[in-house]
Amino acid sequence: MSDILGLLQKLQEIDHRGDNLKQKITKRTREGETLEEEKRRIEEELRLLKQALEQARLALARKELELKEAEEKWMTTKNKLYSGEITSSKELAQWEKSMKKLEETKSLLEDEILLEMENVENLEREFREKTKLFSEREKDLVQRMAFIETEIAALRSDLASLEAERESIAALLPQEILIRYEDLRKKFPNAVVPLAGEICEGCHLTVPTVVAKAVRRREGVVRCPNCGRFLC
Ligand SMILES: [Zn+2]
Structure with a gap:
């Protein structure tokens, strides 16, 4: 599952480069x-x-x-x-x-x-x-x-x-994850954000400890319960 996160990060990087080129x-x-x-x-x-x-x-x-x-x-x-x-x-x-x-x-x-x-x-x-x-x-x-x-x-x-x-x-990404990613991209410049301690770097709100642990352990694809961004 951490593979998916890696792909999402790669996708985001490509999208940023793409936006830059379009600009x-x-x-x-x-x-x-x-x-x-x-x-x-x-x-x-x-x-x-x-x-x-x-x-x-x-x-x-x-x-x-x-x-x-x-x-x-x-x-x-x-x-x-x-x-x-x-x-x-x-x-x-x-x-x-x-x-x-x-x-x-x-x-x-x-x-x-x-x-x-x-x-x-x-x-x-x-x-x-x-x-x-x-x-x-x-x-x-x-x-x-x-x-x-x-x-x-x-x-x-x-x-x-x-x-x-x-x-x-x-x-290479599962359809539902890709759709979610595209939806997030419409709202935010970053659909995939790091977690700083227990704080989501997208919305700057604290996530529950269990979520933070799941991210740290790389237990599947975890999303911020507040803003919905993918956490890495
Ligand atoms: Zn968030």
Whole structure:
């Protein structure tokens, strides 16, 4: 019967190692997810920056086109004004007025274009810098994620061998003892605990002398009358 206790202790040791491996796997998986999240975040930031840059370039091109049109109109107006075709002073004044207006439009557009150009340049610089920075960061993230994946695979493989070992030990235990052990594991981290004198190290309560004696003499599988844990 002390064989059974030995098997139970072995089972418990395997389960503790198994729990430890599972915790490590969970921790590593979370770390991997955090890195993945960061990778997605920087990719999104870069995507938005590129979008802003494209919009700024488009706005600049639009303004340049507007300026070109205004210049053409201005040129046509100027040619008309100095062509000698217009003789009425009233009409001349009107043409002069519209030329002046076109000049104002041109100057306004030129100012706007300068601002747009500055905007495009700033965005281009930011995009260049961030692309460089992010590509380095991304490389680092990918490397770390690959490392974590390798680690997780190794941990899973360890866990699989541990589970196989556990199965072979569980197969040697009587069914009712195994069921009891599994039930205790659901409640306590330790289903098998030592007896310190007459005190159960699981619940810290004193067990009856007869129980303590039975444990010491290794008379079968003894359980704590208070908490139900296996005593060894
Ligand atoms: Zn107890």
